[in-house]
Amino acid sequence: MYREGQVSIYAPNLEKYKRGSHLEPAWAPVFYNPRMRLSRDISISLINAYCIFSNRNQINIMEPLSATGIRGLRYAKESICVAKVFLNDYDTLAYKLIRKNILLNSLSEKVQVFNKEANALMYEFSEKMDIIDLDPFGSPAYFISSALRRIKHGGMICATATDLPPLLGIYPNVSWKRYFAKSLRTEFSKEIGTRILVGYIAREAIRVRKGILPLFVHATDHYIRVCMQVIDSPGYASMISKKIGYLIYCSSCLFRGIVKEIKNKKYICPICRKNIQYAGPLWIGNLWNKKFVDIVYEQYKNYSYFEKRGIKIIEYIKEEAKAPLFYYKSDIVAKKYGFKNEMSPQEIIEILRKYDENVSRTHFDPKGFRTYFHPIFISEKVRKT
Template structure:
């Protein structure tokens, strides 16, 4: 019996050891190093400290977000300085012109010789210009991190962007600010560079607008879930032409799992479709534009991307009533068929130019009949969403060049960002949303053609085609729905279509007449577009697999534990395993609720990937706790048995 207990104890110890090893590896992913006194997480040039492993809140899948933010802020700051230098040069030129116009022309009455007068006249502007040119100092930018938490973003912005003068790091929790101050000292910085701020983010931003406050050149919004409550204050506290950086993780709301909630938060009604992630970006852009318009301001998107389980937007905010009047021309409603999911855009307004004058007129519609012309089903209407370009090609090209040849190569996610930004740069800027080839072929119950064949067929008919960074099987094209279905009808004739019911949408589409025959022979343009190599011939990963432990982390509650561990001693392996397992279980329970909202974007039909993952983590955490308890019980039982035998 004693031998059996020893064998059972040994088995439990081995299993528990493996579980502890898995937990430690998860905590050490992305640069985290666990220790008996806490954990240190190093990312970029910044290191943040957690006083205990139980309080660690660090999500490695957000590394591309922070790397991209550092890169974008760095290039925006340099662009800001170039614009300031150009503005200073223009002001100096105007001042010199006014001075020259107001100076009296008394050269003829001068007693000096003409040659000396000419020499002094040419020397004077040169001497005056030299101090002015040398006096100009490129301005450094001020950044507001409205919800700083541990301060990792604020630390990275300060350490990795030389053009940043200071970062105001705000948080509502005092314990978060205690963690921030600790991390500021550990990184060798002072509180005049990273300025802790305790307050509500909306109130802090509202107090930073004129006439009482000073605006920031850049504002960072990285909330847990939606950024909607903070947008109105954010667009007011940004300097003219400043950079607003926004993260939203509520893709379940934006991607039509909870459409009524999306309308409440963002003022737009989403539709369930394969293009949902791009539509999410455009819904948030339309929301930011609406908030800016209320204050006679408008936005210019620099870069808007979907990464992992969240969306990230970089926009500049300007003031101009004339441009604000044109804002309706940048918005559109979407008519989407409930059968074949063909979609048509309906602009809210049109911009007409007559005799050199611009006039905004109402949009004309509807662009479709009540029933779909292809399959006969009714349409759903969604929106409004942003239908203007989402990216600034010059800005994206600068970021891509930095990642390939400049200082951006040092970023941990450089390879992933290069692939994503390359896809962004290839997107058709004036074509909102996209078609997914596999889904359209499923409507027809026919095998899916290769991307090269489908893209070649559309290009041969004179249409423009590109991919989308949000979906590897997406086709962005200016071809009308009729041309796309014609192409697929031609493809279906060469394939064995499975039984299609007469009441199915695909049956009506297949019965339609082909107006233009499709040629599926590959073209060089299509091959180049879909190539897995870049322009330099190097391999290019446009769509890399999801990283380990992919998904949103639990809501930040870790800083409530920002205090020295009680006891001061180091506990044994079993006690440590129990505490780590307890923290993992708590995180899994919190993540279960977070995954339903933040990860439901992938759950249009049934449970989402993140919901399943949260349930699995919860189950594993309970099992680890049970194993730990059983190991302790078995150990105590063996000790008692040994004591009895010794007696």
């Protein structure tokens, strides 16, 4: 038995499934990863924030890939506005364990569980959902189209991706097959991967005449998690189609820019005239809604037992929510431009703040910072100090 937040659950004894000193939660007969507690803590604040932001109460949530049920059980017990949670797992052992865990937490009134294939459940279910939370092994791509069908107008879809090698540009061919997008290995791949995932969901939504409004994303530890509102409107769908584009990136001078189309695969850098690379299609709009992020922050602080690390992450996100796309890294800029001493991102930000009020840290990387300025400008200003 494990205790997490306000719930207790039966789950496999992870120690028994260790291979040597290595422990992989997916090796156990039913999946439970205590390291994902932070993601679940943040998600409870996201649910509360969603209710406040969209003025909804007594909402219903579907979590079609539940394993032990820990996530949905915590939503039922700990969030402020949840009326009903629908859990599901196609694995019979997981299904039975979820049933036991519902009883263990006296949540039979609020939580119902199914033993179906997730897409089948989302297709067949009679009610529409306020929130659908997709937390699969690997990529959520396979489940997006059914989630878009089952979500209410104005509802929120959250999706976790743990298939980082394709999204971060280590396996760009897999990214192409899974997300119809070219990923790229750079110092800011976490943001590229996040934008590929949001862009993919946006394109799936546009296809069925819906639009999305990204509310909150974070890339922490070994996963990327994105949450967005879904707007059931063809007009909104065509408007957001303008938010799909491509990144162009020069690894020689670190220039990064956005284009709507890749007309010519041999782009030349506008700054240093070297060949540049591209990634996409991806989301080029905001990844966060500032008002939503502020509510998430307040909500997270209300729970004294949540992981403290979450506060720091949301504080960085509050800073970067309106800052320029595609962060730089202080160590890479220092190396490229031959700084005598590597400065911390905070020191660089202090120098740049006079010229760019939107300069900020990023939660994606402890050495990351965001600015509109090209590193040539940054290095000039750094050298003068």
